[in-house]
Amino acid sequence: MADIVTIRNLTKTYGDGFEALKSVNLGIRKGEILALLGPNGAGKTTLISTVCGITRPTSGTITVRGHDTLKDFRAARRLIGLVPQEISLEPFERVMNTVRFSRGLFGGGRDDAHLERVLRQLSLWDKRDARILELSGGMKRRVLIAKALSHDPRVLFLDEPTAGVDVELRRDMWRVVEGLKADGVTIILTTHYIEEAEAIADRIGIIAGGDILLVEEKAALMQRMGQKQMEIQLQDPVTEVPAALADFDLQIGGDGTLIYTYDAQGERTGITRLFSALPDAGLVLRDVQTRQSSLEDIFVNLVNGDAA
Template sequence: MQTILSIENLSKVYASGFRALSNVSLDIRRGEIFALLGPNGAGKTTLISIICGIVNASEGRVRVAGHDIVADYRSARSLIGLVPQELTTDAFETVWATVSFSRGLFGKPANPAYVERVLRDLSLWEKRNNKIITLSGGMKRRVLIAKALAHEPQVLFLDEPTAGVDVELRRDMWELVRGLKANGVTIILTTHYIDEAEEMADRIGVINAGEIMLVEHKDVLMRKLGRKQLTLQLEAQLSAIPAALASWNLELAESGTELTYTYDSENERNDIIALLKNLSEAGIGFTDLQTKQSSLEEIFVSLVRKDPMATATGKGEVSAR
């Protein structure tokens, strides 16, 4: 897929000496939903702020559809929409006026039909003549999204867009995001709701302490780093795992009636067949079995904590390109 956002060796060091970003390189593909995950202070908002021209980088280069964000700022910025974390709007303007004004800021001609469509998509049409100060927090969040979409951007940043909002807005937003993607808009999402990333994103990036730890397609990431467990309910109680099964990664429950096998999914079928054969040869039968795969949240937590297994399995095998 064609790259629309290219980030090369980007670093940010503040006057205090704090290094917020360190040699970040990343390519975002046109028309994808990219989820950037990381703990508080990892550098997510700093990275977005640099791309959007709010913060100056110390080193590195960023291009949006070939336009350098420094040398060709106006062209680059006109392609970007940003929904920030903070509710920053003119409290005494109407919804219609503030969204229309945002469109004009980017030199777009007036298009009432387009603005109306955006407001309707965000359930704001009935509030179009209301002043922002009169709106609820959820409605103000919708206005921020409408403002970001007003100039028809090709790249949309959603920085914690559903933090503290109601279930209805979350649902409406993801319907809107799917529609934007269908129309070729690239979405970069930061979120603390990892279930959202798991459901919505095409690719996942993990950033920690200002460095990109990995970037990978969601399904590939789950397959590479997602540990699986096979749990067997045994026919008879075991006092210990037989020596013949010592080479397998097995764990016996305290009750002695449940045996758990932890494995990756690379050779899943062959491994399980071999295990069951070994169990049969050892005279161990079972009455039931079930499997469980680790969630994206568990993978994320293990990476951020620098879990040796996750780091060894993942960081060295995936790239940010």
């Protein structure tokens, strides 16, 4: 699918000399949900703020549907909505007015029919005349999304939309995001929750220390996670894989064990066949242990600088 946002060789060094983005290259595909997963201080907010024109890049280029975010700021900015990490709303303002004001900031003419659609989509229509201070935390977050959608952007950035939010609200937020995707909005969200990336993303990007370490289809990552390993301890340790077991994906472990790698999600794991082949190879089973690599392993390894 075509990229709607293209980021090339983007760097950001703050005034104090801190290099928050090293050299980011990233294409965001039209219509996808991309989760940028990274620990605190990784550069997630810096990246999003730079794309949204709130922070100036030190070098590199960003285009949104072909519009350069510096040279063609207005056209690029009009296509983008941003839900910032921090909730900042006027407590005494009413919901509809808050959202209408946001639309005005983008030079959008008054279009209450559009705002009604947005508020209904976010289940806020009944609260349109409520003051912000009367709303629950979850509703305030929805108001932030409504503000970001007020000028009908095609790309929506959500910076840690569920940080510090309880499980129910988190699921609620995921449903909102999925609804927006169904409406054709491209969504980029940052998170430090692995489960969140797993739950809603089409692609997952891992960011740490100002670098994007990996961007991959979630399904492909899940497949990698599906790889399981079983360590087979034998009565008598082995030094090589017996010829009778050559058909199996086996390696020799540290203490003369056999390590069998298999696809846990596959139709057949091959475990039964392997176990019944052990006596043919003159081996006696003593003990087995299994382990599964998870997105968390992949994430921790990458972020700690090991090879994936």
